[in-house]
Amino acid sequence: MTVETKITYDVYNWEGNPTDKTSISLKVSEDNAKYIVHRALLKEQTHKKIANTKTRSEVRGGGRKPWKQKGGGRARAGSTRSPLWKGGGVIFGPKPNNNIKKMNRQEWRLALKTVLYNRSQDIKIIENFIDKIESPKTKVLINALNRWNISPTKKILIITDTPNQNAYLSIRNIPNIDIISANNLNVKSLLEANSIVITVDALSKIQEVYNDYK
Known part of the structure; x- marks a missing residue:
């Protein structure tokens, strides 16, 4: 059975101060959450065996x-x-592994939203800060994480609205930080991260793209 839940977050600016609130409504799995998330994770891991x-x-x-x-x-x-x-x-x-795990799109999206709901305590919503990174500088992003009270030494996942070259080049030499766009969101990355940073526009895209399970 799926239930619709609404999660409210504080929105922080580039300086680390709360400026607003935002929310997202997610239809999540209630009865078989562990099963469907496990299936989605197996599917992603199997497809990477190339x-x-x-x-x-x-x-x-x-x-x-x-x-x-x-x-x-x-x-x-x-x-x-x-x-x-x-x-x-x-x-x-x-x-190549021929034992491909099959999972329809609605099931996979349900698993993704269930993980997002379960990791809600580790998610921090930040105003769209990509424009603040004018050139590839690792120190700029590390300082920003410290202002957001996120330890740069932990496993961090940054989710943006669209891919950004400067942001990618700023974190590529830090092995514990990963950056992806909302369109490339996956269960494995969400489960592995200790902290998840999502921009406001990326949160809106997640709501729009992945919340179509009936």
Whole structure:
């Protein structure tokens, strides 16, 4: 069963002062929340398994016998694509996982909104601050996190309305901070983060795009 819940947040400005309040209405799963979130997480993790090695039949070249069968003093060889050769095929190497977890769009969005609801205590709403980052500077963003009472040493997820190059370049050398746009929101990132920063426009887009479960 799904229920509609309304969550109200304080909105903070770039300096870290509360300026307003905003809210979001989410239809979340009440009875099978753990099950549907677990399914969504398995689906995302399975789709990321893209390792693929080539077998000897897929390696390019090797059609000609490298040397004659006898008289050369070397071991017999029929093709340079043999797994015994450098650059040859791989025996029992990883292949793309065919066991794709299927989940319809409405179920996945329900799982996403359920996670958002459960992580509401760790979410901080900030006014649209992307324009404040005029050039790629890590120190500017770290100082802003400190003003928002968010520890830069913890795992942080920043959700913006649209991708921004300056913001991305400012945090790319900090391994525990990740930045994504609202359109690329996923269950795994929400579950892994200790603190979640969402801009006002990104919150509106989340409400608009993901809240269509009937």
